[in-house]
């Protein structure tokens with residue numbers, strides 16, 4: 150008999166950040182392996198009373214590091230979205246379908262060695278950095294890890310507590326994070342301690358001065374980056390990285406930066 154294409158897992162917890170954003174975690178099957186930063190298909194079993202026969206699955210970045218016991222996800226709620234309109238109602242104990250083939254390019258193996266790792270995420274594009282920045286490998290490969298989160302409104306800065314203090318108590322990466330991690334939030338549509346799109350912060354040089362870096366450009370010898378967000382954000386930010394001399398990489402050919410669109414949006 151052919152193996153089912155997905156695992157059936159259980160919801161462990163759900164956390165609602167805003168009326169548009171929530172996170173949840175599910176059990177991890179013993180045989181499920183992935184690299185920090187990868188994505189996987191997630192879905193709900195079909196509900197026959199809703200006329201459903203086939204499950205609806207969408208790609209989601211895994212927000213847990215590769216060795217975690219549970220699998221965490223950070224999702225948008227789309228009111229009439231085929232999956233997220235139902236997914237946002239899940240509760241502890243509910244069943245979730247989990248694809249068997251995690252994959253993706255936002256992994257440490259796809260970037261060449263360097264000194265600084267910039268993780269740029271807008272909206273739910275923060276999700277892969279929840280994984281990468283909680284993986285000790287990030288800190289052994291880079292002297293400095295910068296988690297940059299760009300959102301429209303302050304309340305969308307989900308995981309602010311994680312990156313401003315909780316991570317420093319993490320038994321595995323707490324000490325490294327304290328010494329090497331910088332959280333860099335920015336808000337575009339209301340007042341905040343830092344405002345503006347990543348692209349503007351890069352072009353004005355403010356990103357570099359804020360981080361205490363010399364010069365006002367990325368350094369192709371030492372700087373590496375990963376991008377996750379809307380198509381427009383990726384396209385515009387990648388163009389700036391390229392203008393500064395950084396080259397895009399992949400799993401097959403590691404480079405100076407890698408990209409992936411934030412999926413459900």
Ligand code: A2P
Pocket residue numbers: 271272299300301336337338346347348378379381382383385386
């Ligand atoms: P803005 O408010 O100026 O559009 P979204 O929810 O649309 O994905 O946006 C999330 C964040 O990404 C917002 O702060 C938004 O800024 C920013 N953003 C949107 N498009 C781009 C882009 N092309 N380059 C850089 N940042 C962008």
